[in-house]
């Protein structure tokens with residue numbers, strides 16, 4: 022009887038560990054912090070990191086944590102062979118999604134990335150499609166692999182662009198190209214993406230994470246508070262006239278000028294040494 026119980030116990034423990042290992046280990050977004058960089062990875066490789074409700078909620082939570090002052094730069098990437106294939110079409114096919122309501126989750130994430138007062142680097146390998154491409158465009162810098170493809174994808178399934186794509190895309194590629202990329206949804210290779218200003222850096226496919234980590238680490242050692250102000254200035258300038266932009270720049274310059282990093286930058290210049298910025 023005792024042996025039966027032990028055996029039953031072992032079987033139950035195994036079932037539980039498989040169950041919790043599966044669900045616990047399948048967190049749709051994983052994140053870690055090291056050296057001032059928060060690395061956030063979409064973690065649904067079997068679906069090319071397609072975004073469903075749970076993934077978007079989890080991504081939003083990770084981005085909330087990125088506001089912590091110990092985080093000075095963020096790296097966004099995907100597990101498996103792709104960055105992100107956009108909305109999970111299995112979830113969409115279930116027919117229970119109210120798209121307008123669901124988009125509130127995307128909108129929150131996009132605004133979190135844009136309003137995060139520190140740089141966000143997207144390490145885009147494999148493919149980025151639909152809202153996955155929009156996420157990459159919401160980041161401040163993009164590192165692509167030579168084999169990486171970008172496609173807007175929305176019109177392929179008769180949808181309009183979302184997740185800020187009609188804002189970010191024409192600002193990079195220009196008005197004339199934007200309609201073409203949104204309506205015809207070609208596969209853009211990394212070289213074209215770079216020509217259109219959509220890629221900051223194109224590297225060998227297997228070096229995407231390494232190069233993006235290097236870039237994020239370098240940013241994390243920079244004047245990160247000022248990076249946040251640059252980001253804010255660029256975003257605001259999109260909807261302002263020249264006079265307002267000039268006033269905004271003056272206000273932000275006052276804030277930058279009062280920062281410890283500015284004092285350190287000037288001191289380092291005069292002392293002919295490298296500055297040690299602390300993001301203050």
Ligand code: LHQ
Nearest residue numbers: 067068069071106107108109110111120148150151152174
């Ligand atoms: C996927 C997906 C995917 C699920 C690949 N979902 N499984 C917002 C809110 C509300 C409503 C709707 O939309 C939006 C925003 C959007 O993002 S709309 C745009 C949605 N995304 C797409 O339309 C892209 C769909 N995917 C593709 O076109 C291709 O998979 C790409 C070009 C991304 C990659 O192609 P391949 O490298 O040839 O890979 P694959 O097609 O063989 O995919 C591999 C697996 O991943 C496959 O599963 P399986 O079980 O057959 O191996 C796909 O079903 C799955 N997968 N994308 N979005």
